[in-house]
Structure formats: structure tokens, C-alpha cells
Amino acid sequence: MTPVRLAAAGLCLGLAACQHSQLLLLPDEGGGHGAVAVLEANGKPVEAVVSQPDSRTRLGDASPTPRPAGVLKGDEVALLSGMPPPSKSFTLYFIEGTTDLTPESRPVLDELRAEIGRRPGVDVEVTGHTDTVGSTEDNDRLSQRRAEQILDLLATVGIDRNLMTAVGRGERDLREPTLDNVENGFNRRVEVLVR
């Protein structure tokens, strides 16, 4: 090894050590805060969890030490304000056994169209939900089919089919928690997520 390369190796121990990385943990948008675990530093396993909101942690240290973030830098503020807005959810209810919207759900369709128009690069997730009557597998299929039917319906009222995907969540996400095999009109619904 030449003296020059030796010196460089002594300073940096390879490219990764020359680079400086930092984690800035922030409060959640809706209040509260999460955590980020440091699992490895310079290829070695580390067990540390950063959970102090508004903290900065230098990465690569064997024992990561969060420090108060202080005032955010201009770059950081710009990064956060560039974040896409959170997705927005709309719930549609149908007359039982049909794909006809209940009268109360009809204005929701107009709100949905307006929201889609407001978002550049928009995508729309049409998610079907069932109540707890029937098996998990049957409800997965049923909710998927319902989501596809509603996707077709939304396409006929002028929402671009290329923006939409259909998802069936079955009975995993009940609006009104019930025991198994309970018929419930609030749980049989379609949620449309505009992202």
C-alpha cells in the first residue's frame, strides 16, 4: 500500500465511513410519534431504538445517541412540505344485493370526483368490505367482486379506469366490530381511497 492510500484508509476506513448519515425523527402528522430501530452500523449488528421525537441521531456509531433536533434547517422544512398529502377515504353504501348507491351515498360520488381532480398523479383504490357472515375465504372473494363491480360503476360515471385498482379486504376491517356470523349493513361497504 502506498503512503497516500494508507493515509486515506486511516482517515476513512473505506467509502462508507467517509459519508455522514443522519436520522431525524419527527412527530407524526396526527400527533404522537413512532420509532426507528438501528439494526446495523458499519456492517455490525446494533440493538438500539430511537424513539425521541424531534431528535437527530448520527448513523454509523456503535451506540447511537439521539440529540435534540433544534430548529429544522431550510432543506428539512422543504423536504417535509414536499411530502404528498395523506390519502383521503370515502365510504359508499349500497342497497342490499345491488350496486345501486343508497340516496345518502350519492353526494359522496361528487366529492370523490372533486378530490380526484385536485390531485396530480392521483391513484384510486376501491376496497370492498364484508360483514362477518360466512367464511374468511368466501368474504375475501365477495369483497373483491364487490370492489370490482364498484370500480366498473365508477368507470361508467367518468372516473378513469387506469387510475383505479380493486382490493378485497373481506371481514378484516369492520366498521362496527361484531362477533363472527353477524349480519351488519355498516360493515358491508366499499371504501374508495384517493391517493
Place this chain on the structure above:
Amino acid sequence: MIGRLIPVAALALLAVSPARAEIARIKSSTGVAAIERGAGRLPAAPGLQLLAGDRLVTGKNGRISLAFIDNTRFSVGPNSRISVRDFVYDRTRQRGKFLTQVDRGSLAIVSGHIAKSDRDAMKVRTPNSLLGVRGTRFIVEVSK
């Protein structure tokens, strides 16, 4: 007959290669901002669909914002090079795996369903560390 068969075969191929399915969509971009896919390079225009393995690359004044199908959101700062190395997501169960590599630059993240699904299902790698995301809003910065 052959003319009919080929599109069907192509569709079947798409159906069995989930790795090529949409994982995210570009919402906005400014300045020099591109998606590198294999040897190709696409301008990061709003509406562009991302695939697993894509790299997000920005220049001096470049920015990109995007949202993933699990509701994770990214805001990419200038002079960045960020790859989505692994992204698998089951929409029915809202579970999956997500590995992002930040080679340089800055990335703000609001995590979504994958981070919630299993411990460290969502990870972020920097040149000198590996992070497990347990929610939800943070910035990773890699500078020389």
C-alpha cells in the same frame, strides 16, 4: 388466431410476475428528477408508475414526491440517489416487505401499512447503517 394468442400469453406473463406490478406513483417533481429502471431513464413526471428495483435520482435543484400502494409516502430532496430494492405487498392482508437504499441525498418518509404489519418489515439502508422503521415520520440524510 396467432394474433389473438399473443396478447393472452403476454397477459398471463404479466399476471405471474408480480415484481413488475405498480408499487408507487409519482405525485410531483421539480428540477432534474428521473427514475432509473435497469439501463433506462424516465423523467419523473406526475402519474408515472414505479416498479420494484427502480432508482429515484435528482440533481442540484431536483425533488420528487411519491406515494406507495401501502400508503407510505416519500419526499426526495436534491442530489439524491435512492433505490427501492425490495417491495412486496399483499393488499388484502396489508402486509409486506419494503427495503429502500439511500446512497446519497435526503429522503423524508411517512410510513404506511407495511411498517405496521410486522416488526422491521420496512427497512432503510444507508452506506453505513441499516434502520428498521417502526413508524412513522422521519428524515434520512446521507452526505459526503
